[in-house]
Amino acid sequence: MAMDWRKNQVPDMSSNMLLYGDNALWLPRLPDECADMIYLDPPFKSDQVYNAIYGGDDPLLNAQIQAFDDTWRWNSKVEEKFRADLDAGVFPEDLEDQMRVWYRRLVLTKAQVKKKDQTARESLMAYLVAMAPRLVEMKRILRPGGAIYLHCDDSADAYLRHLLDALFTESGFRNELIWKRTSAHNDPKRFGRIHDVIFYYCKSGGEVTWNPQCQPYDPEYVKKFYKYDDGDGRGPYWRDNLTAPGVSNGDAGEPWRGIDVSAISRHWSAPREACEQLGLPKDMPTRQKLDAIDAAGMIYWPDKPGGMPCRKSYLKDKKGVPAQDVILDIPPLKAWSAERLGYPTQKPRALLDRLILSSTNPGDLVVDPFAGCFTSIESAEANGRRWIGIDITYQGIAMAIDRLGKLEGCSDYRVLGSPTELSAAAALAEESKRQFQEWVVLGLLSRYHAIPSPSQGADGGIDGVIPLRPLMGSLDKDRDRCIVSVKGGKPKALDVDEIIGSVTRHKAQMGMLVLLSQPTREMVKRADAAGRYTAGDGKTYPRIQIATVETLMNGTTDDDPELPGF
Numbered sequence: 001m002a003m004d005w006r007k008n009q010v011p012d013m014s015s016n017m018l019l020y021g022d023n024a025l026w027l028p029r030l031p032d033e034c035a036d037m038i039y040l041d042p043p044f045k046s047d048q049v050y051n052a053i054y055g056g057d058d059p060l061l062n063a064q065i066q067a068f069d070d071t072w073r074w075n076s077k078v079e080e081k082f083r084a085d086l087d088a089g090v091f092p093e094d095l096e097d098q099m100r101v102w103y104r105r106l107v108l109t110k111a112q113v114k115k116k117d118q119t120a121r122e123s124l125m126a127y128l129v130a131m132a133p134r135l136v137e138m139k140r141i142l143r144p145g146g147a148i149y150l151h152c153d154d155s156a157d158a159y160l161r162h163l164l165d166a167l168f169t170e171s172g173f174r175n176e177l178i179w180k181r182t183s184a185h186n187d188p189k190r191f192g193r194i195h196d197v198i199f200y201y202c203k204s205g206g207e208v209t210w211n212p213q214c215q216p217y218d219p220e221y222v223k224k225f226y227k228y229d230d231g232d233g234r235g236p237y238w239r240d241n242l243t244a245p246g247v248s249n250g251d252a253g254e255p256w257r258g259i260d261v262s263a264i265s266r267h268w269s270a271p272r273e274a275c276e277q278l279g280l281p282k283d284m285p286t287r288q289k290l291d292a293i294d295a296a297g298m299i300y301w302p303d304k305p306g307g308m309p310c311r312k313s314y315l316k317d318k319k320g321v322p323a324q325d326v327i328l329d330i331p332p333l334k335a336w337s338a339e340r341l342g343y344p345t346q347k348p349r350a351l352l353d354r355l356i357l358s359s360t361n362p363g364d365l366v367v368d369p370f371a372g373c374f375t376s377i378e379s380a381e382a383n384g385r386r387w388i389g390i391d392i393t394y395q396g397i398a399m400a401i402d403r404l405g406k407l408e409g410c411s412d413y414r415v416l417g418s419p420t421e422l423s424a425a426a427a428l429a430e431e432s433k434r435q436f437q438e439w440v441v442l443g444l445l446s447r448y449h450a451i452p453s454p455s456q457g458a459d460g461g462i463d464g465v466i467p468l469r470p471l472m473g474s475l476d477k478d479r480d481r482c483i484v485s486v487k488g489g490k491p492k493a494l495d496v497d498e499i500i501g502s503v504t505r506h507k508a509q510m511g512m513l514v515l516l517s518q519p520t521r522e523m524v525k526r527a528d529a530a531g532r533y534t535a536g537d538g539k540t541y542p543r544i545q546i547a548t549v550e551t552l553m554n555g556t557t558d559d560d561p562e563l564p565g566f
């Protein structure tokens with residue numbers, strides 16, 4: 001686990017929060033039973049690396065950047081962590097038993113298993129060793145009666161369900177939702193895999209919040225059943241029963257308009273919607289209610305003498321079909337969906353709206369520990385819920401900030417977990433070079449709208465690109481851009497030569513070198529020698545600029561690199 005340089009950043013439960021970093025660090029800092037609902041869409045154990053897509057038509061900007069890695073390996077570090085968790089009693093008894101069984105079957109029992117299969121089994125165990133303690137923490141922060149939704153697919157769903165059963169007990173289980181996540185396709189030598197699974201459990205001991213959500217009726221169904229219309233402005237209706245099963249000894253069991261329904265073991269029932277619409281008192285005898293409903297023209301009488309009257313059940317009064325456990329009406333995001341942000345595995349807002357509206361009330365707290373591009377958080381905010389979203393990548397945090405900024409009237413929130421002092425920036429660089437570069441590009445350089453760019457392979461030395469704002473008279477406005485290179489280690493004069501090379505190679509106008517330490521004199525000299533760039537506004541700017549993380553963190557515009565248009 002990463003060094004905890006975030007330890008001084010304490011969650012403040014009075015505000016909504018975006019938490020940057022491993023949820024294994026953040027979840028233990030949240031109070032017991034604070035969350036009303038948890039939605040988690042963790043890596044599925046898909047054995048894939050996921051890329052986010054940035055940029056537009058410009059080949060340099062149109063980059064695929066690794067968002068997260070969903071590959072798992074069993075090694076001595078993972079085994080040590082597992083043993084330490086067992087020794088520390090992290091797992092409740094049922095879960096510990098389950099983990100030991102899996103450890104024996106997936107890791108220790110190697111007889112008669114092909115090497116490839118054994119590697120797959122161990123990789124699965126590594127995944128479970130990562131998921132189990134996090135789920136224990138999630139249970140701790142969930143209030144009694146609170147809901148947890150775990151989104152996964154068939155890669156490890158059977159194991160995740162066992163984990164949830166062991167933690168929330170079998171009686172905590174409420175649904176296995178199936179969401180059709182993609183359109184039909186051809187998976188060689190098997191059926192097309194087109195669905196995700198969402199397990200819904202509740203923690204025992206408290207009141208469960210349930211607000212049924214409805215889906216619109218199938219048009220075919222409406223056409224078939226709502227086929228009557230009296231032309232009185234109430235719209236189409238179908239003819240529904242006015243009686244309910246069972247004999248009643250009260251008023252509802254007496255004959256009405258000469259019809260005795262007790263004879264067929266039923267009693268009269270006044271439709272609730274009609275009573276509410278007519279404002280009939282609850283304690284009014286049933287047959288008087290029926291008289292009032294009939295007087296309002298809301299009962300159908302057959303022409304045939306002795307025929308049973310029916311209630312007119314109007315389409316306009318119906319909310320639709322209560323949502324079911326197979327979700328076919330929320331389509332996956334397509335490449336051209338307006339909602340799409342380029343983040344892999346992004347879920348549709350409508351799916352999160354359905355879960356959050358079902359299981360929470362306004363003001364409730366929703367926690368998403370694997371928030372990705374924070375769809376759940378956007379949904380929680382838009383629906384008046386409080387929220388905490390956690391993600392280990394700065395890409396996710398940057399997308400959340402952007403997304404929330406576009407929501408009208410978005411409530412205040414805090415971002416925790418990004419470095420607030422130079423020593424923390426150095427610790428982040430030490431912990432993960434890639435995360436450090438992303439934080440600089442998407443965080444510190446967000447005021448220049450910098451976007452990340454691949455730093456590997458042919459584009460070595462490029463960590464980000466700043467599309468320079470077109471200025472009046474700019475001759476080549478589509479191509480004006482500044483290449484960014486971020487160096488977390490000891491800076492050297494060659495870094496300047498390298499960025500000059502990248503600027504030239506990519507026909508960019510400017511280059512910016514961002515350093516964790518102060519540049520050497522030689523670096524400054526070489527940068528100065530690279531000359532100046534004349535922008536469309538006629539002003540000139542140093543072609544190569546050197547900025548330090550410290551000055552960018554201070555945020556004083558005087559020290560900021562000077563770029564045309566900003």
Ligand SMILES: C[S@@+](CC[C@H](N)C(=O)[O-])C[C@H]1O[C@@H](n2cnc3c(N)ncnc32)[C@H](O)[C@@H]1O
Pocket residue numbers: 021022023024041042043067068343344345346347348369370371372373374375376390391392393396
């Ligand atoms: C499947 S995606 C979530 C997608 C999300 N539901 C959405 O609609 O955008 C999983 C996310 O979990 C994040 N993640 C993986 N391991 C994590 C950890 N240990 N702590 C916090 N976030 C983690 C990844 O960075 C990734 O963004």
